[in-house]
Amino acid sequence: xxxxxTDTSRLDNTLAVIRTLRDxxxxxxxxxGAINGxxxxxxTSISAVLLQQGLITERPxxxxxxxxxxxxxxxxxxxxxxACVVCIKLSINEVQLVVGDFAGQIHHSEHHAVTTLTLSAxxxxxxxxxxxxxxxxxxxxxxxxLAGICLAVxxxxxxxxxxxxWSPALSFRxxxxxARLAERFHCSVLLENDANCIASVLAAxxxxxxxxxxxxxxxxxxxxxxxxxxxxxxxGANGSAAEFGHSKYQxxxxxxxxxxxxCIEAYTSDYALYRAAAEHLExxxxxxxxxxxxxxxxxxxxxxxxxxxxxxxxxEAGRALGYGIANVLALFNxxxxxxxxxxVRGFDAMQAAMxxxxxxxxxxxxxxxxxxxxxxxxxxxxxxxxxAIALHAxxxxxxxDSQTTREA
Amino acid sequence: xxxxxTDTSRLDNTLAVIRTLRDxxxxxxxxxGAINGxxxxxxTSISAVLLQQGLITERPxxxxxxxxxxxxxxxxxxxxxxACVVCIKLSINEVQLVVGDFAGQIHHSEHHAVTTLTLSAxxxxxxxxxxxxxxxxxxxxxxxxLAGICLAVxxxxxxxxxxxxWSPALSFRxxxxxARLAERFHCSVLLENDANCIASVLAAxxxxxxxxxxxxxxxxxxxxxxxxxxxxxxxGANGSAAEFGHSKYQxxxxxxxxxxxxCIEAYTSDYALYRAAAEHLExxxxxxxxxxxxxxxxxxxxxxxxxxxxxxxxxEAGRALGYGIANVLALFNxxxxxxxxxxVRGFDAMQAAMxxxxxxxxxxxxxxxxxxxxxxxxxxxxxxxxxAIALHAxxxxxxxDSQTTREA
DNA sequence: TGATTTACTTTAGGCGCTAAAATAAATACT
DNA sequence: AGTATTTATTTTAGCGCCTAAAGTAAATCA
Numbered sequence: 001x002x003x004x005x006t007d008t009s010r011l012d013n014t015l016a017v018i019r020t021l022r023d024x025x026x027x028x029x030x031x032x033g034a035i036n037g038x039x040x041x042x043x044t045s046i047s048a049v050l051l052q053q054g055l056i057t058e059r060p061x062x063x064x065x066x067x068x069x070x071x072x073x074x075x076x077x078x079x080x081x082x083a084c085v086v087c088i089k090l091s092i093n094e095v096q097l098v099v100g101d102f103a104g105q106i107h108h109s110e111h112h113a114v115t116t117l118t119l120s121a122x123x124x125x126x127x128x129x130x131x132x133x134x135x136x137x138x139x140x141x142x143x144x145x146l147a148g149i150c151l152a153v154x155x156x157x158x159x160x161x162x163x164x165x166w167s168p169a170l171s172f173r174x175x176x177x178x179a180r181l182a183e184r185f186h187c188s189v190l191l192e193n194d195a196n197c198i199a200s201v202l203a204a205x206x207x208x209x210x211x212x213x214x215x216x217x218x219x220x221x222x223x224x225x226x227x228x229x230x231x232x233x234x235x236g237a238n239g240s241a242a243e244f245g246h247s248k249y250q251x252x253x254x255x256x257x258x259x260x261x262x263c264i265e266a267y268t269s270d271y272a273l274y275r276a277a278a279e280h281l282e283x284x285x286x287x288x289x290x291x292x293x294x295x296x297x298x299x300x301x302x303x304x305x306x307x308x309x310x311x312x313x314x315x316e317a318g319r320a321l322g323y324g325i326a327n328v329l330a331l332f333n334x335x336x337x338x339x340x341x342x343x344v345r346g347f348d349a350m351q352a353a354m355x356x357x358x359x360x361x362x363x364x365x366x367x368x369x370x371x372x373x374x375x376x377x378x379x380x381x382x383x384x385x386x387x388a389i390a391l392h393a394x395x396x397x398x399x400x401d402s403q404t405t406r407e408a
Numbered sequence: 409x410x411x412x413x414t415d416t417s418r419l420d421n422t423l424a425v426i427r428t429l430r431d432x433x434x435x436x437x438x439x440x441g442a443i444n445g446x447x448x449x450x451x452t453s454i455s456a457v458l459l460q461q462g463l464i465t466e467r468p469x470x471x472x473x474x475x476x477x478x479x480x481x482x483x484x485x486x487x488x489x490x491a492c493v494v495c496i497k498l499s500i501n502e503v504q505l506v507v508g509d510f511a512g513q514i515h516h517s518e519h520h521a522v523t524t525l526t527l528s529a530x531x532x533x534x535x536x537x538x539x540x541x542x543x544x545x546x547x548x549x550x551x552x553x554l555a556g557i558c559l560a561v562x563x564x565x566x567x568x569x570x571x572x573x574w575s576p577a578l579s580f581r582x583x584x585x586x587a588r589l590a591e592r593f594h595c596s597v598l599l600e601n602d603a604n605c606i607a608s609v610l611a612a613x614x615x616x617x618x619x620x621x622x623x624x625x626x627x628x629x630x631x632x633x634x635x636x637x638x639x640x641x642x643x644g645a646n647g648s649a650a651e652f653g654h655s656k657y658q659x660x661x662x663x664x665x666x667x668x669x670x671c672i673e674a675y676t677s678d679y680a681l682y683r684a685a686a687e688h689l690e691x692x693x694x695x696x697x698x699x700x701x702x703x704x705x706x707x708x709x710x711x712x713x714x715x716x717x718x719x720x721x722x723x724e725a726g727r728a729l730g731y732g733i734a735n736v737l738a739l740f741n742x743x744x745x746x747x748x749x750x751x752v753r754g755f756d757a758m759q760a761a762m763x764x765x766x767x768x769x770x771x772x773x774x775x776x777x778x779x780x781x782x783x784x785x786x787x788x789x790x791x792x793x794x795x796a797i798a799l800h801a802x803x804x805x806x807x808x809d810s811q812t813t814r815e816a
Numbered sequence: 817t818g819a820t821t822t823a824c825t826t827t828a829g830g831c832g833c834t835a836a837a838a839t840a841a842a843t844a845c846t
Numbered sequence: 847a848g849t850a851t852t853t854a855t856t857t858t859a860g861c862g863c864c865t866a867a868a869g870t871a872a873a874t875c876a
Contacts, residue, residue, distance in 0.1 A: 041835080043855090045833090068842095070841080072854075213644060227739075229642065234637065236776075238776040247739055248731055260768070323656055328739065331651065332739070417863060421864095437823075438823060446864080446865090449867095452824060477820070479821080
């Protein structure tokens with residue numbers, strides 16, 4: 001496996017510089033050296049090339065005094081216009097498109113209501129092509145190139161083959177979507193699970209920097225999970241790892257949307273909560289199989305205000321969640337379990353039962369030092385993660401690309 | 409993080425050569441180049457150094473004609489006497505010591521009956537020191553150096569800190585054992601979970617070469633598991649990952665040795681099977697909390713011969729195992745689940761119920777392409793894995809060490 | 817015996833890195 | 847203002863590793 005390291009070394013160091021600049025904003029050469037463990041002579045050499053390629057620019061030294069005497073630092077930073085990426089989030093009845101620049105900043109975002117379940121695979125492809133084309137002509141004029149597209153999809157996807165294996169938002173299966181889009185737009189197309197995108201964003205936050213093994217559970221209409229092992233999403237053999245929602249609470253338990261019984265999702269997801277409540281409580285009307293945000297908020301309110309039935313429903317959901325988390329702790333022993341998703345709205349009503357269940361299920365040795373926390377939900381997080389992942393994945397291409405275009 | 413690759417590159421390539429030789433036996437330089445993706449000029453250079461350090465030897469070309477015309481290959485192979493490692497397996501009431509040579513071959517093995525549960529931490533250390541010393545004087549005379557010691561322990565260990573956090577074989581906890589042995593024997597001391605040792609051996613077998621994500625479940629007095637992710641054992645935050653035995657089958661279920669209820673172990677382990685059977689069946693007498701191999705075989709025989717109660721007990725054990733595996737599949741989506749351990753003796757009696765339970769628990773999409781197989785049990789496997797792990801971990805040291813000794 | 821084939825070694829040259837020296841651009845001091 | 851000091855960046859010199867290609871070695875084939 002040993003590569004001719006003389007080649008890879010320069011590439012590695014160049015990518016490290018680019019990523020440092022993306023994470024930290026403009027940085028001086030000497031600091032880039034210290035951060036990445038390379039000499040400043042090497043940074044000079046690397047940055048000279050990047051400058052010439054138009055991927056970075058020098059910033060005038062900041063007006064306020066730098067920090068004492070000596071030659072002031074010359075900060076270099078990514079040129080946002082060097083490249084851009086598009087992230088498309090595909091969820092039930094909604095498609096979101098976001099454009100991010102080379103520096104990782106969000107440039108544009110748009111939502112479209114689409115009845116995703118009625119689409120055929122060809123429809124979907126046509127739809128995506130159309131939306132991306134529109135965004136390209138309207139938004140991407142200032143950019144030197146479109147580096148990549150990230151498709152963030154709810155469900156099971158194979159990143160390797162670029163195939164959507166199964167998604168609750170789609171009525172078809174095994175759709176090889178990446179290859180066609182890649183051909184159409186001449187750039188890499190990544191296919192990611194939505195939970196992995198969110199977990200990547202969370203893991204990048206300084207508060208969680210010391211958690212290389214991070215589990216993120218997303219509560220919502222269904223239940224998703226992402227497991228980061230040493231900071232990278234664990235995908236499993238077919239990309240169907242981390243299907244927490246369909247791990248079991250109770251053999252022969254409640255019926256799940258997947259058709260089996262006793263899944264955590266059958267107790268803790270929005271549809272499960274609503275199903276349990278709908279028979280007995282008066283709630284805003286609507287599609288009871290796909291409860292609206294309004295309906296769910298009403299139900300959560302009832303529980304928090306002390307309605308006994310609603311409380312019981314949330315307690316049972318919390319207990320199921322707790323037993324599920326206990327299994328996750330026993331099997332993954334992560335540093336941190338983070339609970340988020342639109343369903344965190346009801347987390348306060350579940351929390352006590354959840355903790356009770358975990359204590360009931362696990363001895364202290366197996367709890368280890370794992371923290372369990374919840375985290376506010378932001379619907380844009382998925383695409384922010386997708387943008388970051390797409391940029392990271394395409395840095396090598398961008399580098400190569402700007403080499404050849406400048407040479408020509 | 410980028411290291412001065414100019415330095416690491418040579419080290420990487422040298423280690424790759426050593427490991428290729430260990431895996432495949434003597435190999436010609438040109439083939440070492442092809443296997444590891446380096447030029448044969450580099451292999452010549454690397455092997456010249458290793459030869460001079462005494463880590464490898466040239467083999468006379470084999471008597472039977474090589475393969476046609478041309479200069480025959482000169483095979484080079486590891487010198488078994490260049491180093492040795494000791495692996496100590498610590499399990500309930502037994503300590504096994506095995507010596508392996510630099511080429512990875514077992515050189516010596518011995519078992520000792522020890523009432524491990526009555527030992528204090530100091531007793532254990534003294535015992536290990538004594539046994540290792542004895543082995544050193546008797547067995548290690550032909551070796552140039554003792555490269556390392558591997559402690560393979562049942563239970564939760566922290567490899568990083570070299571601390572036995574908890575083991576069913578010991579009555580004390582949090583024993584920092586590695587550091588003291590390292591000081592005493594002047595070599596690296598690795599602490600490993602026994603299941604990880606076994607999984608490493610299995611993963612190295614050609615039959616499982618295409619399974620980078622491998623789960624090994626060990627049935628026995630207790631239930632252990634190891635998860636290999638991309639071929640390396642996943643340890644989790646505190647080394648307590650992969651505690652399959654204490655993942656849950658049933659909230660409020662059968663009482664487990666850990667003190668909680670409903671763990672898989674409380675249904676599927678030897679003690680659980682025996683406990684369920686002891687009241688109603690006539691079985692060889694003995695310690696019913698620690699059933700002997702003989703007792704367990706008798707019970708297995710009853711089930712296989714059609715005794716209805718024994719069959720029911722094994723079926724329930726299989727169902728619990730199946731539900732546990734279903735969770736493992738949902739969460740890890742491995743390429744292969746391998747079931748082994750002394751408890752595989754009863755696997756035939758559990759298998760049907762296990763598969764039924766898995767089908768009942770999971771939709772086909774989540775089963776993916778995961779194979780579930782059992783695998784014959786060999787009590788020496790743990791130490792074979794420990795030897796391999798110890799050699800792998802100490803190759804760098806051995807290299808450095810033989811450099812300095814030869815120079816002096 | 818010499819041609820051919822295959823394996824191994826030597827040579828020549830490139831790349832990437834670093835340390836150290838040189839240069840640049842500020843502030844501090846007198 | 848002019849020089850010393852401090853800090854950042856660039857240039858230089860040199861090292862280690864790698865590869866391709868040329869050279870050498872050791873067989874078989876005819």
